[in-house]
Amino acid sequence: MLKYMRTQIFPKEEEQRMTNVRDYLKKKKNRQDEQYRISYREKIKSHKFTIFYRTILVIILIAAIIAALYFQWKNKIYTQIVVMSSAEVNITQNSSLLPFAGHLLTYSKDGAGCMDIKGNAVWNQTFEMQNPMVDMCQNVVAIGDYNGRSIYVMDTTGVLGSITTNKPVRAFRVADNGVVAVVLDDTDATWLYLYDAKGDELAYIRTTMKESGYPVSVSISPNGQLVCISYLFVDSGQMKSSVAFYNFGEVGKNSSNNYVSGYDYANVIVPLTRFLDNKSLFAVSDDRIMFYGGAQKPVVTTESLIDDSVQSVYYGEEYVGLVFISTESSNRYRLDVYHKSGEFKQSIEFDIEYSDILFHEDQIIIYNESECHIYNGSGVEKYGGRFDQTVLVMIPQSTKYRYMIVTPDSIDTIELQ
Secondary structure (H helix, E strand, C coil): CHHHHHHHHHHHHHHHHHHHHHHHHHHHHHHHHHHHHHHHHHHHHHHCCCCCCCHHHHHHHHHHHHHHHHHHHHHCCCCCCEEEEEEEEECCCCEEEEEECCCCEEEEEEEEEECCCCCCCEEEEEECCCEEEEEEEEEEEEEEEECCEEEEEECCEEEHHHHHCCCEEEEEEECCCCCEEEECCCCEEEEEECCCCCCCCEEEEECCCCCCCEEEEECCCCCCCEEEEEEEEECCCCEEEEEEEECCCCHHHHHHEEEEEEEEEEECCCCEEEECCCEEEEEEEECCCEEEEEECEEEEEEEEEEECCCEEEECCCEEEEEEEEEECCCCEEEHHHCCCCCCCEEEEEEEECCCEEECCCCEEECCCCCCCEEEECCCCEEEEEEEECCEEEEEEECCCCCCEEEEECCEEEEEEC
């Protein structure tokens, strides 16, 4: 009997013990699994952080290398000119040459032509003019005869049209869309006409010496909407200049003669006004440079007084440069550079007799037939040297520090190295 009871009790105790062992092993396994999961998550997290920090380090390293290369390139001084290509050309005697949207414009009393960088003729236009005048705006050029009655309008692909006036032409300016503002002379009045490239009349205004004065300078915005005229008149025995703005868009329709704004200046002449874009314009008088802003009714943004006599004025899309005789150094000339906002940027002293000064992107190019000096926007001289041959025209190209140069018998593509 005792033996039987023992056999009945032992299995229950054994079973309990086995259950406890299984629970213990299960809990142990769960603890190990949990520890493994935590350890695995930490390893993944650590791996991700390692990849992140390595990526940041690589990015910083690449940025540092790029910055170093850019700094080196930006401050690189070029020492030689390399001819990349050359094409023979025959420049007609007595022709005038001008840069034209990366091309070469030639013109004379008998006609005009446009060549590409390889010396190929893009277009030719024959005419007869006594005193040809030229005006350009970006990719469009207009050529007319002073005191004549014809104006031709072209772009870099060909002739867009021609304009015939019924009164003598005194001055004109062309917009990038082919609209031409023309000042026409009459017996007792001066007329301002707007024509499209085909010669169709778009608008006109009539001015008299008594009402507004004599027009000294005219300019037109690239979109052909705004026209600026500088007038010279006498008021109570005192000479004055008036810079007047006319809007030929929707805003100007409700204004008398499309006049929207203007400014008077006593005892000065304003012989030059130019639009730099559709809402930026500058004007130069004998005692100051004025900057105007506004796409509809331009207003004065800033003025800077001028103490010295201006020798010449040059401008690009962003900058305006005034050349003076240098009085504070051994150099012959000083170029004062202004941003189109009116902010004075820098003065550059130079010592060559210049034939042209170009503003191209962040480059300032001063050259003559035998010598060239190129500065960056900070005034650092990037190149200074002599040409190997006589250079008539220098034309910047789209590639940085690459240029087209025109000599008496060739068109060369050069690059600074």
